[in-house]
Amino acid sequence: MKLPISWLKDFIDLDGLSVEDIARKLTLAGLEVDGIQYVGLPMPVYDEGEKHEFKTSGIAWDKDKIVVAEVYEVKPHPNADRLTLLDLFDGQQQQVVLTGAPNIFHLKGAGKLSKPIKVAYAKEGATLYDGHADGLVLTMLKRAKIRGVESYSMVCSEKELGITEEHEGIIILDDDAPVGMPLADYMGDAVLDISILPNMARNANVIGVARELAALTRRELKKPTIKFKTDGESIEELVSIEITNPELNPRFVLGLIRNVEIKPSPYQIQRRLKLAGMRPINNIVDATNYAMLELGEPLHAFDYDVLKERAGKKNIKIITRPAKDGEKLVTLDNVERTLSSLNVLVCDERGPLSLAGVMGGLESEVYDSSKEILDAKGVEIKDGEIPQGKVSIRSRSTANILLEGAAWNFINIRRTAKQHNLPSEASFRFSRGVHPALAETGVKRGLQLMAQWSNGIVAPGLVDEYPLKPKSSTVTITPKDVKRLLGIELSVEEIVELLERLEFKCKIRGSEIGNRKSAKKAKPITSYESQITVTAPPHRLDIGEGVVGVADVLEEVARVHGYDRIPSTTMADRLPPQIGNPIHEWEERLRDILVAIGFDEVVSYRLTSVESEARLGITGDYVRITNPIAPERSVMRRSLVASVLDSLEHNIRLSESLSFFEIGPIFQPVKNDLPNEPRKLAMAMSGLCDASAWDVKDSKSFDFYDMKGRIELLLSGLRYTNVSYASTDSVKYLHPGKAAQIKIDDQTVGVFGELHPLVKEKYDLGDAPVLVAEFDLETLRALNPTYAITPVTEFPPVLEDIAVIVDESVAASRVEALIRQTGGKSVTNVRLFDVYRGDQIGSGKKSLAYSLTYQAPDKTMTDAEAAAIRNKIVKRLEQEVGAKLRG
Amino acid sequence: MLEQLNEIEKSAMDSLQTIDNESSLDAWRVTHLGRSSALMQVFSGLGALSKEERPVVGQAANRVKIALEAAFADKTGAVKKSALERSLNEETLDVTLPGRTIHVGRLHPSTQQLRRVLAILAEMGFQVYTSREVETDEMNFQLLNFPPHHPARDMQDSLYVATEERGDNPILLRTHTSPGQIHAMRQFAAMNPKDPPPIRIALPGMCFRAEQITARSEVQFNQVEGLAVGKGITLSDLKGTLVEFAHRMFGQNARTRFRASYFPFTEPSAEMDVECFVCGGKGCAVCKNSGWLEILGSGMVHPVVLQNGGYDPNIYSGFAWGMGPERQLMLRYKIEDIRYFWGNDIRFLEQF
Numbered sequence A: 001m002k003l004p005i006s007w008l009k010d011f012i013d014l015d016g017l018s019v020e021d022i023a024r025k026l027t028l029a030g031l032e033v034d035g036i037q038y039v040g041l042p043m044p045v046y047d048e049g050e051k052h053e054f055k056t057s058g059i060a061w062d063k064d065k066i067v068v069a070e071v072y073e074v075k076p077h078p079n080a081d082r083l084t085l086l087d088l089f090d091g092q093q094q095q096v097v098l099t100g101a102p103n104i105f106h107l108k109g110a111g112k113l114s115k116p117i118k119v120a121y122a123k124e125g126a127t128l129y130d131g132h133a134d135g136l137v138l139t140m141l142k143r144a145k146i147r148g149v150e151s152y153s154m155v156c157s158e159k160e161l162g163i164t165e166e167h168e169g170i171i172i173l174d175d176d177a178p179v180g181m182p183l184a185d186y187m188g189d190a191v192l193d194i195s196i197l198p199n200m201a202r203n204a205n206v207i208g209v210a211r212e213l214a215a216l217t218r219r220e221l222k223k224p225t226i227k228f229k230t231d232g233e234s235i236e237e238l239v240s241i242e243i244t245n246p247e248l249n250p251r252f253v254l255g256l257i258r259n260v261e262i263k264p265s266p267y268q269i270q271r272r273l274k275l276a277g278m279r280p281i282n283n284i285v286d287a288t289n290y291a292m293l294e295l296g297e298p299l300h301a302f303d304y305d306v307l308k309e310r311a312g313k314k315n316i317k318i319i320t321r322p323a324k325d326g327e328k329l330v331t332l333d334n335v336e337r338t339l340s341s342l343n344v345l346v347c348d349e350r351g352p353l354s355l356a357g358v359m360g361g362l363e364s365e366v367y368d369s370s371k372e373i374l375d376a377k378g379v380e381i382k383d384g385e386i387p388q389g390k391v392s393i394r395s396r397s398t399a400n401i402l403l404e405g406a407a408w409n410f411i412n413i414r415r416t417a418k419q420h421n422l423p424s425e426a427s428f429r430f431s432r433g434v435h436p437a438l439a440e441t442g443v444k445r446g447l448q449l450m451a452q453w454s455n456g457i458v459a460p461g462l463v464d465e466y467p468l469k470p471k472s473s474t475v476t477i478t479p480k481d482v483k484r485l486l487g488i489e490l491s492v493e494e495i496v497e498l499l500e501r502l503e504f505k506c507k508i509r510g511s512e513i514g515n516r517k518s519a520k521k522a523k524p525i526t527s528y529e530s531q532i533t534v535t536a537p538p539h540r541l542d543i544g545e546g547v548v549g550v551a552d553v554l555e556e557v558a559r560v561h562g563y564d565r566i567p568s569t570t571m572a573d574r575l576p577p578q579i580g581n582p583i584h585e586w587e588e589r590l591r592d593i594l595v596a597i598g599f600d601e602v603v604s605y606r607l608t609s610v611e612s613e614a615r616l617g618i619t620g621d622y623v624r625i626t627n628p629i630a631p632e633r634s635v636m637r638r639s640l641v642a643s644v645l646d647s648l649e650h651n652i653r654l655s656e657s658l659s660f661f662e663i664g665p666i667f668q669p670v671k672n673d674l675p676n677e678p679r680k681l682a683m684a685m686s687g688l689c690d691a692s693a694w695d696v697k698d699s700k701s702f703d704f705y706d707m708k709g710r711i712e713l714l715l716s717g718l719r720y721t722n723v724s725y726a727s728t729d730s731v732k733y734l735h736p737g738k739a740a741q742i743k744i745d746d747q748t749v750g751v752f753g754e755l756h757p758l759v760k761e762k763y764d765l766g767d768a769p770v771l772v773a774e775f776d777l778e779t780l781r782a783l784n785p786t787y788a789i790t791p792v793t794e795f796p797p798v799l800e801d802i803a804v805i806v807d808e809s810v811a812a813s814r815v816e817a818l819i820r821q822t823g824g825k826s827v828t829n830v831r832l833f834d835v836y837r838g839d840q841i842g843s844g845k846k847s848l849a850y851s852l853t854y855q856a857p858d859k860t861m862t863d864a865e866a867a868a869i870r871n872k873i874v875k876r877l878e879q880e881v882g883a884k885l886r887g
Numbered sequence B: 001m002l003e004q005l006n007e008i009e010k011s012a013m014d015s016l017q018t019i020d021n022e023s024s025l026d027a028w029r030v031t032h033l034g035r036s037s038a039l040m041q042v043f044s045g046l047g048a049l050s051k052e053e054r055p056v057v058g059q060a061a062n063r064v065k066i067a068l069e070a071a072f073a074d075k076t077g078a079v080k081k082s083a084l085e086r087s088l089n090e091e092t093l094d095v096t097l098p099g100r101t102i103h104v105g106r107l108h109p110s111t112q113q114l115r116r117v118l119a120i121l122a123e124m125g126f127q128v129y130t131s132r133e134v135e136t137d138e139m140n141f142q143l144l145n146f147p148p149h150h151p152a153r154d155m156q157d158s159l160y161v162a163t164e165e166r167g168d169n170p171i172l173l174r175t176h177t178s179p180g181q182i183h184a185m186r187q188f189a190a191m192n193p194k195d196p197p198p199i200r201i202a203l204p205g206m207c208f209r210a211e212q213i214t215a216r217s218e219v220q221f222n223q224v225e226g227l228a229v230g231k232g233i234t235l236s237d238l239k240g241t242l243v244e245f246a247h248r249m250f251g252q253n254a255r256t257r258f259r260a261s262y263f264p265f266t267e268p269s270a271e272m273d274v275e276c277f278v279c280g281g282k283g284c285a286v287c288k289n290s291g292w293l294e295i296l297g298s299g300m301v302h303p304v305v306l307q308n309g310g311y312d313p314n315i316y317s318g319f320a321w322g323m324g325p326e327r328q329l330m331l332r333y334k335i336e337d338i339r340y341f342w343g344n345d346i347r348f349l350e351q352f
């Protein structure tokens, strides 16, 4: 919400408070000021290194150089048809000023004006925005000759003064503007841009903010006095209201004003509306908007005569009701809208007039025959965006106004505004809740402003249907509650004083000292246990009941007391049971090991597309998003391998060697229920084994065994012992001859291998093999081993190499297992260091060379003992796999 | 004989003088001190001498041997020293050539930041609690005091999962980690429903919003929430705990500021700002010239939420706060584009 300080001043004395003070106090109390735009008032000057507080923009008007002046004659320019020379008085002397402003051109050559025109006059040396530059460019006014006439000063447009973007015409001030007064004193302003939190809708208006500020600074809130003369037949004789569903429409108020003259509003009013972000339309529409911005009650003005004509001989009867499905209404933006039963309509006996709380109807809107301009209510206003092509059936401007102020169900308005995509100032407020009490105040304020600006006469009385009064919330709190939840000691009197500043009604009772009257002289009259019964003021809908209401009221106590005055303390409560998070801790260990063996962690989008994962041959159901932000983010992933491959693909040309892993959930749909979210580990690698350097060339590419080695490191790092590998051709995305299942205690915990060439083709992954691995973390974790550290012996081992020749078909793992089994505890290490194939050993054979470590735990192993063990091993290998010891 | 010894000594000494390398030294030793050297032959000839001559010549030969050995040792030292000097002079590397490296793995920056945050929280007594990422509307919103169609839902646009009609309880991707508050409270309360134990937990995890992926907004992001529930926990405890946290996270001198705010699941609610650590509070692009950075949202756990978690709000109270590790990194390292995080470009990842 944009709030001009000048408007705030109508309701609170701001003496001694700078704009920054105001912004700071509001910000700390929850009315966060996002920025301050200066429009004339002096701007803060920061020294080098001094702290800023707010995002600041705008311009200050030099008091000596920019003043109110009056033009008493508009003369032609001797050498230029489209320019004029203004004779004006700036309060000190006569000046002649050159201008090309079109909005004063019609007075050219008309001689001395019967009524002088008040303008904003800038003298030589004044700093202004350049009216003709794109965007906002500050410039200093300099002496120049234009077409032979010397120019040293100017009359300003709104753009030049930073009020709006308007730069064609000059500002024409109200007649009562005091000539010679510095413009900054007359109408210098600053606009606070305030974020309104959902629970602070009551403050989305000038009075709301003034009330908060008054409470925060202990100043008086000057509420507007609403008084106006009335005359003629009472509205009560002419109009009636029928509310069909009070839940949707708790209150509906109508007032009537006759004989209005539609014309522009006073300049100061227009300026305030513009600074608040609304476009001035005419005095009637402006009055509804002005009252809304000031009080928070959106109003709607109907052309009384249009309704009268529709009613024929009968009196006007306003009916509010839900729309029928498919019912139609042309709204004032000239769009025919098809309605649903969700929407609420304001109708007369002939049919719908407006979409309640959201937008008026075209037919009964306020009409100004001098301008084909729309009622702005409900339309988001942007410069130069007046809808075109509207033809009115009416030839006469609106003269009599029926003014509506109502209360609507905020959820209903919210849904309606969303359904028709009609965000507006009115629906913004109604969809966050406007107290029904404001309907009456709003209508009265609107009528007062219309009477003031249009010379209209208000009809006596209001028609007021109020079938559903909101429950006034009453909550009981004690100083003990304040202490228990806020941690501060406040007396009953202090609490009451804080709340009364926000217009809560407070009653103190239950003093334990006894009867309050008799205790009045004896102090204290209240105690820690005393109860304060608090009733919310009639502009608030955000205070609940019971324990919720207590929290609501305590929040107000804390806010007005000041969050900055609440001390910082340490929790005194006992410590909670320590349950830890073994899964999280275990996964963190996994991450550490993976990083230590050279893998980079990636974190991918959980959201992907079916097509993207189909490249891996993944089929089946997905967790699908009904409102995806993009087609490529329309389902939840079912494969973590797909995620790491995406990262590999993205980086494939950025590095000669890539090793990635990711840990996280995949999502498996369950019909009409929450999906399963099993956690997985995926690894992928491709590229060179060794980083190339100036003397390291032709490093080989990662292959199956590089991935396997890393998996072995990972599993041994996690202390798994009984690990085995079995070839598999059942993993669709893996090369059938270069893929393995990883088993621990015969349970499959994962698979790995080289990416299938046909799968690889579907990615942009370069020439080198791509190795991938995938683990099911739940299975792996369930097998989490216990282990003990083996003592380190002092006795020397016997080291020996042996090579055995076996058939190709014999798996190396089998040979190693036999060596280990046979060697038992005496063989502490078995390492395959060479695999040889060749003529020397015959075709279909391979030689496996192992380095063995023989070790006795308690003595020095002798060569003879080692030889005995070796002989046993060789014999076993001969028997089991037909191995021959290679000589 | 004695003259011969003098000759032997002199010629050996003379030839030793000229030696300047280790192999010549070896040869010299063989020639002059070896088994077949003239000196050794004197020793082996001692037996042939008379009783009177024998000790005289023996002593003289010994003296020569000792002298030659000493000279040899000196010379060896000198030759080795000069050889070392020569080789040190010759073996000079171009130290500016690049070194040979190995690839070192890295944790994703979000993980690194999560670890920093969780480590501090762990020291403050907050244990890690994780929960699922796809939730019901009830868990994600309703039990957290966001009724259906409530305006506060505008703050969190949700991504919905396709299911059969489920009325007001659709399935969605969690928009915050706060459903974990309900899960955790219920789990703790179940330990002793009559007198539920206190809770101090940290809730990290991935959250989702229906937002376009741009430099400033993301469809997924990590969040960490802290939750403390117990008897007698106050707003001043919230302040104290969060100020301590800020000191650990952003430095002991970090200045903080609490602003009133609104979250449906806390009341009173507060936003904690930390003085901008980029400009020191003077105003810069990162803090949008305000001198303050919005770091976390917080508040006293709403009574409705306590109740929904199985904790009687008349007896228990608590506070919660939430923050974004990616946002913290963006502020700290002036990262201008949030898309880097899930883009996984190694040129980004390598910088952490």
Ligand SMILES: [Zn+2]
Residues within 6 Å of the ligand: B276, B277, B278, B279, B280, B281, B282, B283, B284, B285, B286, B287, B288, B289, B291, B292
């Ligand atoms: Zn800064």
